[in-house]
Amino acid sequence: MHLAYSNDRLSSRTTADPSAAGEPEVESSVIEWLLHDDQVMRECFIHAAEILKSVTGAAITAITLLDEEHQHYRAEVGMAMPLVTRARSLADYAVRDAELFVIEDAHDDSRFGECMLVQRHPFVRFYAAIALRAPNGEIVGALCAMDPSPGRLDAGQRGVFYHLRAMIENDLKMRTATAIDPLTQLYNRRFLLETIACRWKQAQDGDVMGSVVVDVDWFKQYNDTYGHPAGDHCLRQVASVMQAAADGECMVAGRMGGEEFGLLVLHAQSATLEATLDTLRQGVMDLAIEHRASPLGVVTVSLGASLTRITESSRSAHREGFASADRALYRSKHRGRNQVTMA
Structure with missing residues (x-):
């Protein structure tokens, strides 16, 4: 077994329920x-x-x-x-x-x-x-x-x-x-921010990057009503919906802290991003997690998003993108929550 081949190395390009029966799937x-x-x-x-x-x-x-x-x-x-x-x-x-x-x-x-x-x-x-x-x-x-x-x-x-x-x-x-949030199995805050900065720098001129901030509505009241173990279980379920969305739509998902999550949407399209995020919002609502302290009766999320076209001047602007998304999230909450607002 000693045939002559070149020594080239090629770098390739992309949570299951641990209690599920059978062989675990890829995380x-x-x-x-x-x-x-x-x-x-x-x-x-x-x-x-x-x-x-x-x-x-x-x-x-x-x-x-x-x-x-x-x-x-x-x-x-x-x-x-x-x-x-x-x-x-x-x-x-x-x-x-x-x-x-x-x-x-x-x-x-x-x-x-x-x-x-x-x-x-x-x-x-x-x-x-x-x-x-x-x-x-x-x-x-x-x-x-x-x-x-x-x-x-x-x-x-x-x-x-x-x-x-x-x-x-x-x-x-x-x-x-050091990279994965142990509760949700998404990226933790530090690694998410590092990944966002890296992807932003690697983007080509003309690429559109979507910055998204997601917050679980009335989560403090949920913890006060059901207790922190139930709150942790709730966050894991919400995270599973986010990871499924990330897998299907070329997104990077992470937990920013507490009940707040972040998404970086690669090659985002303004015509479809809002619909994609609304599907995520509906997916959380469809979990039908009881929330007696919410006027909606179930756990929901609010989302804020912004789009940035990559140019030489915006190549280091990932923080501004997420700051704009955070302001859009605030408008979602101010308007009654359980909705998506685009900056």
């Missing part, structure tokens, strides 16, 4: 973070892939991240890998087992006839991978080695997969502790 905020923004984990991934290549001699090693639809390569050593649908990926098989998954020759196993990397370049025959999990146990992807020739692993090489997994998951645990 979207963690996947979003790992795919886009975290330089520390990116370097950890590359080092792990390089170590694995040196030990196994495989032509290609990589970290793959899995969302519901796709397998994304976050670190590759050996060659730049294409985007692959999850249903036709080898990693989707690998993460079904806690142990090391090894295919010595994919041509001898009919299960892998439809896998894209077997059918197309680099025509993988040998494949070995081990699942990677977030601190809460949810699968985020796999550490893998592959080669266009059949191959085997000895006991020492197998052990390296387990050691590297432990290293990656330990680093991931430390990094998520």
